[in-house]
Amino acid sequence: MEDPMTHPHPAPGTPCWIELATLDERAAQTFYAALFGWSYHTKPDPATGSYTIASLDGVPVAGLYRVMPNQPPSWLLHLAVANVRSAVGWATSLGGTVLLDPVDIPGRGSIAHVRDPSGAICVLWEIPDDWAFGTDEPGMFSAADLNTWDGDAVDHFYPTMFGLHSHQVGYAPGIDYVEWRLDEPILYRNVMGDEYQNATPSHWLIYLGADPRRGADVLAEQAESLGGTVVLPPFDTGYGRAAVLADPSGARFAITDRSRPDPDWRAEVEDPYDD
Template sequence: MVSPMPHSAHDPVSGTPSWVDVATRDLEASKEFYAELFGWEFETEHHPAIGDYTFAMLDGQPVAGLHALPNRLSDYPTWNLYLRMRRIETARARVRRLGGKVHYGPLEIEGHGSLLMLDDPSGARVGLWQPTRPWRFVTRRPGTFGWADLNTHLAHRADSFFATLFAFTPRQVGDGKRFDYTTWWLQGKPYLGRLAMGRDYPPEVPPHWMIYFNVSPRVGTDVTADRALMLDGAIEVDPFDSPYGRTAVLRDPGGATFSVIDPSRRAIVRYYDERFDD
């Protein structure tokens, strides 16, 4: 499920999406995959705090990041979301007070900003980011970030945590029982979504953020999904119509899951009850 695209990815308001990156066990294979799928090019920097970090570029503008996972069994390939945070030096105590778990930070990334990684009370990991200089994150174009949904079994905990941390206003989509999805708004604009994982999600599916990338209407979601398959990726959910565009859930060769969407292909879809019937 995806909601309307954010109005601006450059909005300095706390809580707005500020960056995405993928953690992968095979950096070169991931770069080849996304270069062919989205047309990305890459620039790598070395930072004392985090080691090598690769910026994905589209037409010379930064759109995402890639970094290698350490060789630990507890780490797994994933796409990560980072939210803008003002006064990040106070975030650690606030996150803990609200029931979240801080993994590390604030960690200064020299020349860029400060980072804090946490798990919200529903168990999903997310980053907080406070840049120290003008921060470029190009969005809302083919091959760039379009939206993010928090998928969780503990929806009300997540709603409460993020509403308090960022002053989000939730707006319910569906009846909240058979279909429970909310969009999170700031200053009259929708920025993120939250999906309560119902009975069609096995209990062992962990809470996670689903990152959506826009695709060109000239190419389309179906062709993009087929291309991912030819590039040794996988189609997790076949292309389907939604009120927000034609969408597919894909997996890259390293195992990180993400979605693609063609916003030009919006359809009138009723969230019917059969999906939730016993």
């Protein structure tokens, strides 16, 4: 794997970090260390009291911090921007809502929290020069799905903001799934269907890589034995075998074994909005 310290800055809209906001940081550290082999380094943080960097084989893979008891535990996706203040202006002009105005964090660049027009929350991050983020290996970030009720709204918001192209992927009747692409897919969008409760808010679902030597099925079983929950048992997709899990605090995430794509899973369909 390429040395993450030599990565060029990612293109705007590219996932560049993930954070776990958890009710019990110690339990979360134990869970993810057992599941993926993560190690941790914690340092003081003025916003949250402390901030923990999770690493795998010396490569940073995620951040962890503790939230207040009245806040839901969740994984939070960060998207790269060239200038966070300009990006916030774009977001609001496209119907987004700023939840946290741009903040400069010493040594960590500048961030802002934004809610998109469908209600999903993400972080816009103007990353520092020494940015490092491990991806596309077991135990590291693999992909992110935006699960939403309003495909039209987000298909306008994110592609316009980041210059992405929408590529419709149809794999079953009544399912609306889109790749948002630069040269390759960088984000995915799914319109939620009957399998979701009506009260489910729009949200980003983060995928972490499953080691092919173990596979998604074994990893899901292990997560359950560690106090997690199997929200959606392992299933086949055109991108790999996946499962949706929740950690002991209830934060949901997915795992995917990309060595096992199902070649019969999807069929490309024409997207009238793809330019």
